[in-house]
Amino acid sequence: MSYELRRRLWAGILILGFFATWEILCLALQVSDLVLPRPSQVFATLFDRLGILWPHVLQTLWTTMIGFVLGVTVGVVIGAAIGVSRTAYDTVYPLLIGFSSIPKVAVVPIFVLWFGSGATPAILTALAMCFFPIVVNIATGLATTEPELEDVLKSLGASKLDILWNVGLPRTMPFFFASLKIAVTFAFVGSVLSETVASNKGIGNVMMTASSNFDVPLVFAGLFLLAGLGILLYVAFSLVEARVTGWATRRQGFASA
Amino acid sequence: MSPPHAIPQGRPAIAVELSQAAVSFGAPGKSVAALQETSLRIAAGEFVALVGPSGCGKSTILRLTAGLLQPSRGAVLVGGREVAAKALRIGMAFQNPTMLPWLTIERNVMLPLKIVRPFRSDYRAKRKTEYRDRVHALLADVGLDKFAGHYPWQLSGGMLQRANLCRALIHEPSLLLLDEPFGALDQFTREELWGTMQSLWLKRKPTVLLITHDLKEAGFLASRVCVMSARPGRIIDDSAVDFPRPRTIQMTFDSEFVALNQRLRDLIIDARTDTAIRGA
Numbered sequence: 001m002s003y004e005l006r007r008r009l010w011a012g013i014l015i016l017g018f019f020a021t022w023e024i025l026c027l028a029l030q031v032s033d034l035v036l037p038r039p040s041q042v043f044a045t046l047f048d049r050l051g052i053l054w055p056h057v058l059q060t061l062w063t064t065m066i067g068f069v070l071g072v073t074v075g076v077v078i079g080a081a082i083g084v085s086r087t088a089y090d091t092v093y094p095l096l097i098g099f100s101s102i103p104k105v106a107v108v109p110i111f112v113l114w115f116g117s118g119a120t121p122a123i124l125t126a127l128a129m130c131f132f133p134i135v136v137n138i139a140t141g142l143a144t145t146e147p148e149l150e151d152v153l154k155s156l157g158a159s160k161l162d163i164l165w166n167v168g169l170p171r172t173m174p175f176f177f178a179s180l181k182i183a184v185t186f187a188f189v190g191s192v193l194s195e196t197v198a199s200n201k202g203i204g205n206v207m208m209t210a211s212s213n214f215d216v217p218l219v220f221a222g223l224f225l226l227a228g229l230g231i232l233l234y235v236a237f238s239l240v241e242a243r244v245t246g247w248a249t250r251r252q253g254f255a256s257a
Numbered sequence: 258m259s260p261p262h263a264i265p266q267g268r269p270a271i272a273v274e275l276s277q278a279a280v281s282f283g284a285p286g287k288s289v290a291a292l293q294e295t296s297l298r299i300a301a302g303e304f305v306a307l308v309g310p311s312g313c314g315k316s317t318i319l320r321l322t323a324g325l326l327q328p329s330r331g332a333v334l335v336g337g338r339e340v341a342a343k344a345l346r347i348g349m350a351f352q353n354p355t356m357l358p359w360l361t362i363e364r365n366v367m368l369p370l371k372i373v374r375p376f377r378s379d380y381r382a383k384r385k386t387e388y389r390d391r392v393h394a395l396l397a398d399v400g401l402d403k404f405a406g407h408y409p410w411q412l413s414g415g416m417l418q419r420a421n422l423c424r425a426l427i428h429e430p431s432l433l434l435l436d437e438p439f440g441a442l443d444q445f446t447r448e449e450l451w452g453t454m455q456s457l458w459l460k461r462k463p464t465v466l467l468i469t470h471d472l473k474e475a476g477f478l479a480s481r482v483c484v485m486s487a488r489p490g491r492i493i494d495d496s497a498v499d500f501p502r503p504r505t506i507q508m509t510f511d512s513e514f515v516a517l518n519q520r521l522r523d524l525i526i527d528a529r530t531d532t533a534i535r536g537a
Contacts, residue, residue, distance in 0.1 A: 146353065146355045148351040148353050148355050149355040149357075151320070151323065151325055151349060151351070152349045152350075152351070152355065152424075152425075153372065154323075154324075154325055155323040155324065155325060155347045155348075155349045155434070156347065156369050156372045156373050156428070157372070157373060157374070158372045162372050166368065166371065166372070167357065170357070170359050171357075173359075245359075247358050247359040247408065
């Protein structure tokens with residue numbers, strides 16, 4: 001058996017083991033499903049009510065994705081500005097750090113006040129949650145451009161935009177994709193957060209309603225769905241990352257080839 | 258013999274002229290001088306090496322010439338104008354080859370063609386035809402033609418530095434600025450690259466300003482060697498090097514070459530001890 005296969009098999013066994021331990025402990029200690037449902041109950045609920053849950057999943061998914069796309073756009077623009085301009089760095093960075101320190105739960109009521117409940121505050125909260133890691137990573141990527149290379153390009157008469165486009169942005173790609181994977185999970189947190197506070201649709205709303213009805217297995221079904229979606233998107237971006245920024249990791253592949 | 262592009266029409270006889278150029282950093286009153294009033298004229302087609310103790314302002318002169326830095330006093334004229342990049346085509350290479358890791362060697366070397374006028378306007382149309390052939394021809398000159406499709410991390414330090422020279426030359430600059438390009442290489446690779454550099458220069462005859470710590474390198478490559486004093490630097494010696502070309506490594510063991518080397522060495526040691534005494 002190859003090393004790779006054995007590694008994957010082990011990982012699979014341990015993950016299954018995690019759920020099995022959970023199941024066994026609940027049975028052994030006779031934990032009520034009002035406190036902590038067993039994984040088997042959660043999955044059963046998930047399949048039983050998938051028909052009802054599905055529209056909510058789609059709602060959460062599309063608000064998250066729109067918030068994420070907007071967040072990425074905002075993040076790239078601000079990150080590029082900070083990385084290129086000293087003034088932007090000095091003024092925008094302190095403001096951003098202040099903003100990112102605010103717990104986003106506190107911002108949701110303001111969004112609701114401005115835009116009413118529903119999809120809009122969910123999108124905005126997702127945006128607010130996810131753009132900061134992108135800003136930081138893009139700015140860092142731009143700041144690490146070798147000064148010698150900038151000199152070479154400037155002596156060729158390159159404009160700031162030339163340098164940004166040919167050197168700065170490609171160099172930030174590994175940083176960018178690393179931050180995308182984090183940002184997409186943050187975006188989920190944001191939209192679900194908003195749904196729990198002010199929405200009548202979405203997984204966050206389902207979980208709120210379920211918990212007030214003491215339908216704890218359904219609450220956990222919501223959690224599992226969120227975790228599953230998060231993993232799915234994380235994997236999707238990892239695959240894109242491997243294609244686009246292979247040059248950053250190819251060194252390892254080369255060494256082992 | 259030489260290709261037609263080697264002698265652009267209307268090229269000024271003086272490629273670079275520093276007249277009483279001085280550079281100091283920091284606020285007025287508390288400023289630190291990096292370069293004392295320095296005058297230096299480099300004729301078109303000359304190969305000038307600048308040597309001196311470390312920190313003496315060699316790189317400052319190079320950056321002034323490239324237009325990356327403005328003199329605090331005095332003037333710097335490149336190709337008869339104050340803005341270097343607009344007056345002449347400039348190529349630069351540093352000790353760090355700074356190849357972009359996401360591009361092949363071919364695309365790395367081609368980068369200036371994407372940026373410099375007039376090449377940039379045709380970049381999309383010609384990058385797979387004319388420009389590609391040009392890059393390959395130049396890579397062949399330095400023995401890298403088989404590595405055009407490789408990525409930088411697949412090449413050794415000496416090969417990367419050859420590619421770096423190609424990138425500095427692909428847009429046919431009339432002024433080439435080199436800041437210790439061979440400094441990080443081992444002795445044998447370095448001597449090999451001197452030969453490469455010499456033949457590139459003989460073939461194209463750009464004006465070259467080479468900064469180096471290596472006196473043997475200066476003597477081997479340059480047609481003129483300028484020695485600088487310790488910081489804040491100024492030029493204390495300026496001598497022509499008339500050994501016939503193409504020069505060989507064997508020649509560096511001749512008594513005349515050794516004598517030149519010895520003289521330059523003494524000058525720099527004097528310049529260093531001067532400051533040591535002044536500093537004490």
